[in-house]
Amino acid sequence: MNMILPTASISATPNGTTRPQVRIVIVGHVDHGKSTLVGRLLHETGSLPDGKLEMLKAVSARRGMPFEWSFLLDALQTERDQGITIDTTQIRFRTRSRDVVLIDAPGHAEFLRNMITGASQADGAVLIIDALEGVRDQTRRHGYLLHLLGVKQVAVVVNKMDRVDFSAERFKEISDEISAHLIGLGVKPTAVIPISARDGDGVAERTARIEWYKGPTVVDALDALEPARPLAELPLRLPVQAIYKFDDRRIVAGRIESGSLKAGDEIVIMPTGKIARIKTVESWPVTPVNGPHGAGRSVGITLDRELFLERGDIIGHSGQSPRDTRRIRARIFWLHDKPLTKGEQILIRLGTKESRATVVAIEKAIDPGALSNEENSAIARNHVGEIDISLAQPVATDPYTDNPRTGRLVIEVNGRIAGGGLVLSVDAGRPAVPVDIVPVESALRADERSARYHHNGAVIWLTGLPGSGKSTLARALERRLFGNGGSPILLDGDTLRAGLNSDLGFSPQDRAENIRRLAEVATHLARNGHIAIVAAVSPSAADRATARRIADSAFREIYVATPAEVCETRDPKGHYAKARSGGLPSFTGITNDYQPPAGNELTIDTSNRSVTEATDEIERMLAETGILFDELTDLAANI
Amino acid sequence: MDHLDELEAQSIYILREAFARLKKLALLWSLGKDSNVMIWLARKAFFGRVPFPAMHVDTGKKFPEMYAFRDRFGKEWDLDLRVEPCPSIDSVDPTLPPAARSAARKTEGLKLALNKYGFDGLIAGIRRDEEATRAKERVFSPRGLEGEWDVRDQPPEFWDQFNASPPQGAHLRIHPILHWTEADIWAYTKRENIPIIPLYLTKDGKRYRSLGDQDITNPVASTASNIDEILAELDATKIPERAGRALDHETEDAFERLRVAGYL
Numbered sequence: 001m002n003m004i005l006p007t008a009s010i011s012a013t014p015n016g017t018t019r020p021q022v023r024i025v026i027v028g029h030v031d032h033g034k035s036t037l038v039g040r041l042l043h044e045t046g047s048l049p050d051g052k053l054e055m056l057k058a059v060s061a062r063r064g065m066p067f068e069w070s071f072l073l074d075a076l077q078t079e080r081d082q083g084i085t086i087d088t089t090q091i092r093f094r095t096r097s098r099d100v101v102l103i104d105a106p107g108h109a110e111f112l113r114n115m116i117t118g119a120s121q122a123d124g125a126v127l128i129i130d131a132l133e134g135v136r137d138q139t140r141r142h143g144y145l146l147h148l149l150g151v152k153q154v155a156v157v158v159n160k161m162d163r164v165d166f167s168a169e170r171f172k173e174i175s176d177e178i179s180a181h182l183i184g185l186g187v188k189p190t191a192v193i194p195i196s197a198r199d200g201d202g203v204a205e206r207t208a209r210i211e212w213y214k215g216p217t218v219v220d221a222l223d224a225l226e227p228a229r230p231l232a233e234l235p236l237r238l239p240v241q242a243i244y245k246f247d248d249r250r251i252v253a254g255r256i257e258s259g260s261l262k263a264g265d266e267i268v269i270m271p272t273g274k275i276a277r278i279k280t281v282e283s284w285p286v287t288p289v290n291g292p293h294g295a296g297r298s299v300g301i302t303l304d305r306e307l308f309l310e311r312g313d314i315i316g317h318s319g320q321s322p323r324d325t326r327r328i329r330a331r332i333f334w335l336h337d338k339p340l341t342k343g344e345q346i347l348i349r350l351g352t353k354e355s356r357a358t359v360v361a362i363e364k365a366i367d368p369g370a371l372s373n374e375e376n377s378a379i380a381r382n383h384v385g386e387i388d389i390s391l392a393q394p395v396a397t398d399p400y401t402d403n404p405r406t407g408r409l410v411i412e413v414n415g416r417i418a419g420g421g422l423v424l425s426v427d428a429g430r431p432a433v434p435v436d437i438v439p440v441e442s443a444l445r446a447d448e449r450s451a452r453y454h455h456n457g458a459v460i461w462l463t464g465l466p467g468s469g470k471s472t473l474a475r476a477l478e479r480r481l482f483g484n485g486g487s488p489i490l491l492d493g494d495t496l497r498a499g500l501n502s503d504l505g506f507s508p509q510d511r512a513e514n515i516r517r518l519a520e521v522a523t524h525l526a527r528n529g530h531i532a533i534v535a536a537v538s539p540s541a542a543d544r545a546t547a548r549r550i551a552d553s554a555f556r557e558i559y560v561a562t563p564a565e566v567c568e569t570r571d572p573k574g575h576y577a578k579a580r581s582g583g584l585p586s587f588t589g590i591t592n593d594y595q596p597p598a599g600n601e602l603t604i605d606t607s608n609r610s611v612t613e614a615t616d617e618i619e620r621m622l623a624e625t626g627i628l629f630d631e632l633t634d635l636a637a638n639i
Numbered sequence: 640m641d642h643l644d645e646l647e648a649q650s651i652y653i654l655r656e657a658f659a660r661l662k663k664l665a666l667l668w669s670l671g672k673d674s675n676v677m678i679w680l681a682r683k684a685f686f687g688r689v690p691f692p693a694m695h696v697d698t699g700k701k702f703p704e705m706y707a708f709r710d711r712f713g714k715e716w717d718l719d720l721r722v723e724p725c726p727s728i729d730s731v732d733p734t735l736p737p738a739a740r741s742a743a744r745k746t747e748g749l750k751l752a753l754n755k756y757g758f759d760g761l762i763a764g765i766r767r768d769e770e771a772t773r774a775k776e777r778v779f780s781p782r783g784l785e786g787e788w789d790v791r792d793q794p795p796e797f798w799d800q801f802n803a804s805p806p807q808g809a810h811l812r813i814h815p816i817l818h819w820t821e822a823d824i825w826a827y828t829k830r831e832n833i834p835i836i837p838l839y840l841t842k843d844g845k846r847y848r849s850l851g852d853q854d855i856t857n858p859v860a861s862t863a864s865n866i867d868e869i870l871a872e873l874d875a876t877k878i879p880e881r882a883g884r885a886l887d888h889e890t891e892d893a894f895e896r897l898r899v900a901g902y903l
Binding site: 415 | 795
């Protein structure tokens, strides 16, 4: 897919003229002259600030060195001392027709991650090669990475022509070799230019020393690069960043990666396949806003119905949604010290979605510098490969060839990006076209039910160690509420595991899914006016946070904080005894993996409270937080 | 979408990522043109309210106009404003040159505030085009336990995928307007009608391009009396923005040393 369109990004220049802006990365082997070329380009285009040249001369003189252009960009003391670029940097200048943001990326193999950081933001690239040294491993590696990063426009410069006596033969040799390499990768060089960055030949002027060369100068080549545009013509992709509820609006926020949307559109939320309509497009200080919003915009929308959706979901239009999958094949580059191995547990990020995953297979592993095939069990640092990934939960994605923005992923190790790549194919676990789920609303209004039951719908979530008294309290509360004319329903974790959740085990993923289902069922009941009382150990704070997100304002969390010793002496189900004897390996309580809540609505220790007292306390909390109506009997008398 | 729309959308994306992925955020408000734009962007990102504190690390040596601006717009913009003092000059590395040493008080004040609140993310309004070491920054930039910046070991960051896990006990700096230029800031300030401190406009033939502490910031010669004239002036000038900041020019690496130690 060609991402490059002729329409140019318009830069707001101070004088009111409009100029396109392009972002160019300069890459190549260490010492082939990147920083020198950048310095020269700035000088030739008159972009150096006053006094900068003098400052550089002084810096060079202080070090007893000949004048060095690279000091301009190598701003760090260590860079100047060692004469290498450590990290990517950006600098701006203007050509005749456009504003250029130059991204200088280090060539040193050790800093490949910094080169990728720089190159991933570019519309086009300049690949630099030393005329004397020719194409090196790092040159090929950079060519390969440009291709992987999706940078399609590459101008090649053959630098230091002065050191090969401006030989046309030597130039042709290198030109042929690099062109063949790039074309083999699917990247066609837009130009191959002989230059001497130090002396200025071929940079802005074709000098007499390269009179045999008829092509563009470096400045000409930069002038001809086109800015990459966001992909407005592709189907809509809006990855959800967050759901905000700062006031009575429930705003779904995110950036449109491709396509466009407007109020009234029917949308599908993937991977769940739920359908809704966009009610409004919100913005500040003016809201709501009319008209379509296209790729690149950060927007906020509201929907015409209350659906559960969360960060990481992707919104598309009906019939054109991304696929949902638990299996992906990807081409990746690896930046971490420790090789990526088959069977490894990783964290992947696809847009705003984060998911645990397993590397199921490594199909290829190559060093893009040497272009040699390697063993298939691991991908070493700075190498590339093709892998199959199995995901812990369904995600929505597109193959890279269909959508470059949603078809790319990064891999995180210990909270740090360790690699990244392109989605080659998606093994859709379910049909690519979402099932048309249109939720049917209840025939009854919420206030009709609350008038009868004297309460609003709620999810009362009792969490605590096994034996802490959750089920006992839940049952007492159920009895109390029912006695007052309400409609309580007990959802006991163990009971639901016997049926609805019988397919789930006790791994962290399964526990999370268990809680999610409990929360979905409970929320459905709450929306229909009932009080769902959930009694579940639910040891993971993150899982309970998910439940709270699902139930939203109906959620009330009660921590049954009975001390572990007391719980163990009770041991109503005999679990503690069994766990002590080694018969229950993943039992919460003995292994001590319970994460107590913070910010819960109520804490109860049943070791120093009677069941009646505890039930009173819960009732009081429910009244204070608007679930139970304050003057129950009076209200009932009035109806 | 024009250029300013693109900048705005990108900054909003960054702010929302920071809010989604970090627990305890604060936004550093230096009262200057850049951080005013940043607060404006945060209000856009979160539909009118800034859902985290705005912190002013106060050296006590700002211009009266800046304090007046803070007191007025802190209220008008409904900010959860935290004003944090800086320790005395005696607590600062004595080997630094004088202006840098004076500025380094701010780093110390920042450290105290971080310890006090336990923030894991600090949103700061620095830009790549201001200064050469800032040009090398990440959007999400990890800091060490003492707030220091390890320029030799910055994590990879690409395709708007950010590293949002701060090291234990340390924090992240988040830079939502890293990709803006000085001209972008002014063009946007004009378009959005964001209030400005009058010190940026000419008075007696001089104006401030960059506002810092009174004792180490100098005005530049200028006749610009409104934003259009500032933009025209920027288009023509070759004088760097921070030319009036004494601490940048004392020694070759003064600013780098400050930044590595945790300065903005």
